[in-house]
Amino acid sequence: MPHTADRLAALARQVLGRPSPIRIRAWDGSEAGPPDGPALVVRNRRALRRLLWSPGELGFARGWVSGDLDVDGDLYDALTRLSGLALNRDEPVPAGPVADVPRARIAPVARVREAGRTALDAARPMATMLSLTGLPMPPPTPEEEVRRRRGILHSLRRDREAIRHHYDVGNDFYALVLGPSMVYSCAYWDRPDATLEDAQRAKLDLICRKLALGPGMRLLDVGCGWGSMALHAAEHYGVEVVGITISHEQADLARKRVSEAGLTGQVEIRIQDYREHADGPYDAISSIGMAEHVGRTQFRAYADTLYELLRPGGRLLNHQISRRPVANEAAYRVDEFIDRYVFPDGELAPIGTTVSVLEEAGLEVRDVHALREHYATTLRAWVTNLESDREQAERLTTPGRVRVWHLYMAASALAFEQNRIGVNQILAVKTPPTGHSGMPPTRTL
Structure with a gap:
């Protein structure tokens, strides 16, 4: 009788119509597939039951977070190979970073039928899966998954709950991942020998210069996080800053840092x-x-609010992740891994949509600065931080939460590198009726 890994490899071939692009290691120690590179480790039958009950990304995510599925070897290489499992590769990934796993939502039987094979061919993968899973009962979901959500999408209460899920997991955990800068956004790698701390400082300074900050000015930092932008602007540019966040843990640490800095x-x-x-x-x-947390239904209100808060001639710097446009924007869906485990209710928009909405609100967009490759480098630095002290990270949160972050950040790095998502700084100004924007005649940054 074939070993379990051989049966899993045969199942993969039945579903994909070609051999598995990655080596498979089963719970009985057997292996099958390409001898080089990483291995996808299927630790138990429960992993298959997860995939049976939630085919595609959600089942994979639950298997990964629970530890039922793992990778032995280079995670970046494994995710790149797994991206080849997707159907419809000409359709861009909507929001999630997990390579092309979101395209794998289609069930195994339907995949075989799409390949033009017979009903008997379509039934074989399901029969194989059922024979391997044991009792086909749905496994419990990992505790790190978002369960029931209350209230209307992007209402004040629901947004607070979503922010708490992602940001209130412990400031010490974030300090381990982000490093001393405590900046949770794309850094600006302006020189080859820069450290993560250098690159985050360069990003904050770039924004201050784009906003033309100076002594006596008032700055509002929306979504201020742990206060890094507010501290940099106040200390180095002499401005008065109001930073707002709806994360209590972020606010507590930000206030402590402000006090310690004497500001x-x-x-x-x-x-x-x-x-x-x-x-x-x-x-x-x-x-x-x-802005990634704002949502499509609220983005115009977001732009209108910021417009009203600016004085005539005031500037806005909107730093935001973007996704590739899709043929049918109305059918766009946030991928399940991101929505259930990372950013509940988060939504990305194409850069063109963001620019249009800001202009519709009355702002004049003056500059768009793409930083896609910079975010890939930033994410790889965060992954290195996490991997370097994984045991401590697990003590600070849970092993499942660490697995969420490891997968999310590594796969996001690949998504930026492969131009499936981007990040842009949009500089806009509230130009007064006179038309004098106060912007320099040439681009110097």
Whole structure:
């Protein structure tokens, strides 16, 4: 009788119509598939039951987070190979970073039928799967998965709950991953020998210069995180800053850092939603890695709010991840791994959509700066930080949460490298009726 790995490899071939692109190691120690490179480790029958009950990305995610599925070897290489399992590779991945796994939502039987084979051919993979899974009962979902969500999508209460899921997992955990800068967004690698800390400092300084900050000016930092932008702007450019976040853990640490820097009279950190803020006008607004949480239904209101908070001639720097456009935007869906485990209710938009909405709100877009490759480098640095002290990371959160972050960051790095998602700094100005924007005549940054 064939070993379990041979049967799994045969199953993969039946479903894909070609051999598995990655070596398979089963729970009985058997292996099959390409001898080189990493191995996909199927630790138990429960992993197959997860895939049976949730074919595609969600089943894979549950298997990964629970530890039922693993990779032995280079995770980047494994994810690149697994991306070849996707159907419809000409259709861009909507939002999620997990290579092309989102395209694998289609069940095994349907895959075989799409390949033009007979009903008997279509039934064989399911029969093989059932024979391997044992009792085909649905396994419990990992505790790290978002369960029931309350309220209307992107209501104040629901957005607070979504932010808590992602950001309130412990400041010490974030410090381990992000490093001393405590900046959770794309760094700016302006020289080849830069460290992560150097690159994050360069990013913050780039934004300050784009906003033309100076002493006596007022800056609003929307989604201020742990206060790094507010601290940099106040210390190096002499501005007064109001930073707002709806994460209590972020606000607590941000206030502590402000106090330790002796900037309490210059920087105020508030727990406040941008929709509840009416303390303008501001000379400048920075929004760094926050707009991804706003959602399509609220993005115009977001742009209108920031427009109203700016004084005439004031500038906005919107730093935001973008996705590739799809043929039918109305059918766009957030991928399940991201929605269930990483950013609940988060949504990405094509860069053209973001620019259009900002302009519709009355802002004049003056510059778009693509930083896609910079984010890939940043994510790889975060993965290195996580891998270098994984045991401590697991003590600070849970092993499952660490597995979520490892997969999410590694796969995101590949998505940026392969131009499936991007990140852009959009500089806009509230140009007054006179038409004098106050912008320099040439681009110097």
